[in-house]
Amino acid sequence: MLETIAIVLVILWVLGLVSSTSIGGFIHVLLVIALIVILIRVIQGRR
Helix, strand or coil: CCCCCCCCCHHHHHHHHCCCCHHHHHHHHHHHHHHHHHHHHHHHHHH
């Protein structure tokens, strides 16, 4: 579940980089959320 959310957020971030829209700040917030989700997933996987 978390991996799917992270992948979707990363894809949205990449699409935001490709398209020159004014919601760049929102896209970068999505990137930070995706990285946090990935880190949580890695930490939970090692337990």
